[in-house]
Amino acid sequence: MSDQFQGIEPMVYQSQINVPYSWWAGDTATRFFVTLRDEKKITATKCGDCGKVLLPPRKICPRCFTENMEWVNVSDEGTLLTFAVARRPFAAIPADKKVPVIWGLIQLDGADTALLHYLDGVRPEEVSIGMRVRAVYAEARKGTIRDISHFKPVK
Amino acid sequence: MAKRVAIVGTGQTFHKSHRPDVNGQELIHEAVARALSDADLKLKDIDAIVIGNMDHFEGINYVDCWSVDGSGGTMKPIIKLTTGGTTGCTVAIGGYHLVASGMFDRVLIIGWEKNSESDTTGAITTAFDPIWDRLVFAGAISGLAAEAQAYMARYGATDRDGARVSVRDRKHAMNNPHAQLRKEVSLEEVLASPMLADPIHLLDVCPRSDGACAVIMASEEVAEKICPTPDWIWGTAARHSYSYLGDADYGRLTSMREGSQELWKKAGIKEPRKELDVIEMYQPYSFGGLIWIEDMGLVGPGEAPRYIWDGNTDMGGELPINPSGGVISCNPIGATGLIRCAEAAMQVMGKAEGRQVPDVNFAFSSGFGGCWWTDMILHGKKKPA
Amino acid sequence: MDRAAIIGVGMTKIEKRKIRQTFADMAWEAVNKALTDAGMTMDDIDNVVTTSSDFWDGRTISCMAVGDASGAAHKNISCVEGDGTYGAFYGMTRALSGSYRTTLVTGHTKGSESVSSLITNAAFDPIYERSLGMDMITACAMQARSYMHRTKTTSEQLALVSVKNHGNALKNPLAQLPLNLTVSDVLASEMVADPLHKLDCSPVSDGCAAVIIAHESVAAKFRQKPVWVRGVSFCADSFFFGDRDLSRAGSLAQAAKKAYAMAGIHDPKKEIDVAEVSDAFTYQELLWLEEMGLADDAAAGKQLERGDFNLDGPLPVNASGGLLSGHPVIAAGLYSMAAVVRQIRGDAGGFQVKKAKTGLVQGVNGLGGQSHCVWILDKDK
Ligand SMILES: [Zn+2]
16 A cells, blocks of 8 residues: 655644633632732732631632631732743743743742742842742733732842 | 432522623532532532533633632542533533442532633534534534424424424523523514524524532432432433534434433333423523424424424423423533533422422433533432332 | 453554544544453443543544544443543443443543643633743643752752653653663753753653453453452642642542552552553652652652662552653553553563552643542452
8 A cells, every 4th residue: 555645744734722711800809909900919818717818819718618708918028939940932921921931939928828920030040949039010000910020039 | 239329419500691700610619519508518528529611611721620629629539521512411420420339429510611701602613623524614503503404304393393492491491590591482582583593593592601500419328318308310321423514413313312212221211201200401492302302202203393382391291391491591501411410300309499390200301512412311209229 | 349440451652743643543543452452342342431631632522533433432421531540530430330331441632733831821720820821841840849849859860760761661662752861861951941851851742542441240251361440549639839738749648548548558668569650740750659658758769769660670660661751641641551451461561560460550630730540450359
């Protein structure tokens, strides 16, 4: 049998899933983003049952499985728990970010859980677990997680 | 030994066209909290969770993992099943096997969808084969229209027959506070509504909905302790044949015929029309309410219009279909099949309130989707042999 | 509870890009190999579970593409989305539920046809996280950093996982990347996301695997000696990284504990003879081994240096070459399962280990190992 692919490229159908999505943040996240946008404050929810302060804020405590939350302010300063440095320009990285891009998992003072965000204003070699970092707010804030521009080391 | 399985609790959201007040996890939690409360159980009592939706309707990969804050899946076994429109029934069948196998005693089953978050038609179009079918096919409606046309041509049915089914389901929805569309319509209004794809009018089809449903299944050892009158699962079946558009027998729902025959045989049902007491079927458009009950063997080919015009499937009739108002009144796709299951269970358990059919011994629920696929469950008041 | 056994396995070769096969073609090949392996025909199969992902396949209702090719026409069928070990779990419960006796389980992925960075970015929460642009590699880099910090595991030790597994793959004709490497080769490979080098990461792969699971009443009826499921469990951790201790995998520890309990295993280090674990990234093999109690806490790197996990060591890990040598994402767990089944049957060929009575298989769902599925398979019932 002769090889039908001999000397030719196989047929490829180029497609992409391009469904416009709009994710409604819901009352809880909306309140977090409005406070962030308008007051440059990071807020979290505190579970009335287990006392844990959850960030990102939650309507439901995942452990207690109850809706018994009050809003609290947390500090915009915290401790770096771990980090990653992208050296390759992976497809998911936003166009305005140039490698190396550093992401950190940051436990803000007053919160029991940590937040994912960028580290910037620092070279990858200077980043270390346990370092203290502080939020830098974006100039133009639109009510998204990127209203925090990034976290930078506390000198 | 395999175990008998029963539904011991159900919960649903109040389905709406749009729920901007909650995100997906929070929507899921509403249904889960109601199901736990209905069964008088706590999250700690749940041994495992089955969840399903359609990925491209919310654009979230690994939904089983992402949803745990709402589903209660943190530090529990959680597994995702998904088969398209049939998903809601597929997850219920999944819960059944998880319990029947003896692996778990109490399983929480969740179906959900926030259809408002995506372009549903755009997402459905990607279901079709990218090389052969996708370029020539748009969304679900064209396939349904082809089925309806073929049925009408074969048996001489009319668009009035379809409209009669829509009138029935929309009337039934008046009794269901969870239904999204609760407005009675007349035959003339259905026929006068905009034509979407001949012969299907706007009022012949389901809306888009945001909603979630949760069902709790338990093994025979614990079921009756949780709920004195549980809904016993007598059998399940599913048929997902076909891969290309041209492979379907338009005008007949082969998957329903094969699956229901298997189910009747398993349960020893000889005359489904007489032995079933209520049906909750995933019927996303009115003509399905004609064609598919013939494939179930309730009536012969071409006989459904007469049977329905005579009021047999209305509340108070011989065999009420879709007392909840059905899918035409609300369709959060990933939840829809599970809502049918929950509604059938409520009928058996005597918990269907304003839409209760009296003395339900056997109930049937189904899921529809994919490409003329059907999943189905037979529910019963008595414990199966 | 009744018992189940795995009575047949079939896999395509794992390749970088299968231009000659569609999803259905791959399924057809794997299914027929599994049927041949088991000495069965499609008529002997009662029901089918496919495992696929709408995201990886770029197709809503991705199972539609493979149902018929998996022999499911006119049969009961369902679809699990996630790693193949979860598909196999559901398939097993269907064989034990009284409804069916034999389940054919398939899993397929063509990583070559999509952009994995975008696919895995879609696993992040759309409201709080996704726009930051992380993906599976950067997420796992973050976890690797956390694990290395807590345990003092070194980059050299991570690299040694790559050296071992790519080396094992030299003996596995189905593997995509058999490589003769040194630690320096790994450390000299491109740094893609600190601390992960290119050779710390599994490749993009195409492949399909199938396993046949049977109820005990029919398990011995066919060609193969059954490989018995002694224990199985799965468990999910919190979703948000900030809710977890990322340097650990609490859900894996719990899944392993339950699987051991079901199997009656008290000392996994002594009782498990061979393991195939999810080594999508080098550090994961070490972290998962520790969390499952197959290595001492924070000591897997040292044990690796000692040769404990080598093909001829006391606990061979990823003797097949693991996912580092070929990683068709959704099918991955089924490949691992098939590798352990072959070890226990004694027909693993070049990568056969000396003693293989009891084997462990682990599969992963979600970012940074949020959810894990652990199987204990055994020669004896
Ligand atoms: Zn709490």
